[in-house]
Amino acid sequence: MKQILEIKDLQALAKARVPRMFYDYADSGSFTEGTYRANVDDFKQIKFRQRVAVDMTNRSLATEMVGQPVSMPMALAPTGLTGMQHPDGEILAARAAKKAGIPFTLSTMSICSIEDIAEATNHPFWFQLYVMKDREFIGNLIDRAKAANCSALVLTLDLQVLGQRHKDIRNGLSAPPKFTAGSIMQMAMRPRWCLGMLGTKRRTFRNIVGHVKGVGDLSSLSSWTADQFDPKLSWNDVAWIKERWGGKLIIKGILDAEDARSAVSTGADAIIVSNHGGRQLDGASSSIAMLPQIVDAVGNRIEVHFDGGIRSGQDVLKALCLGAKSTYIGRAFLYGLGAMGEEGVTRAIEIIRKELDTTMALCGERLITHVGRHNLLPPFGA
Numbered sequence: 001m002k003q004i005l006e007i008k009d010l011q012a013l014a015k016a017r018v019p020r021m022f023y024d025y026a027d028s029g030s031f032t033e034g035t036y037r038a039n040v041d042d043f044k045q046i047k048f049r050q051r052v053a054v055d056m057t058n059r060s061l062a063t064e065m066v067g068q069p070v071s072m073p074m075a076l077a078p079t080g081l082t083g084m085q086h087p088d089g090e091i092l093a094a095r096a097a098k099k100a101g102i103p104f105t106l107s108t109m110s111i112c113s114i115e116d117i118a119e120a121t122n123h124p125f126w127f128q129l130y131v132m133k134d135r136e137f138i139g140n141l142i143d144r145a146k147a148a149n150c151s152a153l154v155l156t157l158d159l160q161v162l163g164q165r166h167k168d169i170r171n172g173l174s175a176p177p178k179f180t181a182g183s184i185m186q187m188a189m190r191p192r193w194c195l196g197m198l199g200t201k202r203r204t205f206r207n208i209v210g211h212v213k214g215v216g217d218l219s220s221l222s223s224w225t226a227d228q229f230d231p232k233l234s235w236n237d238v239a240w241i242k243e244r245w246g247g248k249l250i251i252k253g254i255l256d257a258e259d260a261r262s263a264v265s266t267g268a269d270a271i272i273v274s275n276h277g278g279r280q281l282d283g284a285s286s287s288i289a290m291l292p293q294i295v296d297a298v299g300n301r302i303e304v305h306f307d308g309g310i311r312s313g314q315d316v317l318k319a320l321c322l323g324a325k326s327t328y329i330g331r332a333f334l335y336g337l338g339a340m341g342e343e344g345v346t347r348a349i350e351i352i353r354k355e356l357d358t359t360m361a362l363c364g365e366r367l368i369t370h371v372g373r374h375n376l377l378p379p380f381g382a
Contacts, residue, residue, distance in 0.1 A: 014338030019186040021171035022084045026334045029278035030163035036278025038286040039309030047377040051364025066248045066269045071101030077328035078128030083111025085338040087196035091120040096345035113206035118148035128154040132228040158253030163280040176203040257297035270303035295323030313355025
């Protein structure tokens with residue numbers, strides 16, 4: 001096997017092992033995918049300020065996210081259909097995050113349920129919430145997350161209308177897969193994946209099926225979800241969710257300074273600068289390009305986290321230097337999961353950790369909590 005030294009090595013292996021419809025789901029954006037590409041490409045414009053003859057011993061990447069100690073400033077982002085990249089994928093990713101000392105965030109649109117993760121890991125995790133028209137279901141989801149001892153709620157606001165992802169339509173994406181000539185061919189070419197799926201009972205959206213009135217099979221699930229994302233979502237709904245939840249609240253999907261100030265006024269504990277991985281508004285700015293002005297807009301009134309385009313520890317450090325308190329990886333850990341299961345997620349985290357530690361040292365810093373714009377060259381640095 002080729003040496004796995006960087007995230008793109010895991011990506012290549014995942015592409016060879018995961019059926020195309022699910023690999024494409026993880027590795028695609030909306031419409032032209034311009035914003036998806038910009039999320040990665042715009043990091044390349046940011047340059048570090050190298051320092052020498054500086055004491056680089058006793059380095060530490062440890063910090064906190066919303067008051068919770070973490071071994072490094074990174075969490076696993078909420079990603080839908082994770083359990084279709086690899087059987088029981090959410091459970092495996094949660095276990096890898098637990099071992100690494102970083103948070104795992106379970107998506108509403110996960111294959112493994114809230115209860116599945118709680119039972120399999122016996123460790124606090126975070127839950128990501130989509131707001132749907134069925135407020136009774138949403139209230140019950142929040143209550144289920146509390147019952148599972150989730151330690152933070154990540155509220156995603158940028159999916160009121162679903163962005164069109166051409167690859168998903170062309171591939172006929174569904175969970176579980178519909179048996180068409182095309183999907184059968186895709187799965188037949190991935191026998192290891194098929195055998196794994198035959199060995200698990202988790203093949204559909206288990207946070208939804210059995211928890212919504214009238215939704216008990218694939219056909220009823222499809223019609224329900226197609227009509228459920230709520231275009232009327234407002235900041236008043238955020239206030240209701242915050243009260244119902246009662247714990248740490250993180251608002252995801254902020255890409256504008258004015259929206260960031262509105263999020264501060266809700267009393268949330270953190271915001272995540274994110275454009276949904278380029279999967280929603282194609283033609284929007286990259287997340288990293290918007291980060292500095294959002295940080296400047298909110299100051300120290302709220303924690304600013306970052307999501308979008310991270311493929312290395314150097315990307316993590318660049319986001320931190322521009323003012324993010326912490327970061328999230330989505331596709332990077334999904335590549336590891338699709339490539340090698342739990343071991344692959346662990347490897348992805350280790351790769352980013354090593355790159356982050358080495359780069360921090362060569363920038364002349366020993367503590368991750370001390371990095372800032374002074375570690376970058378103009379025009380981004382001081």
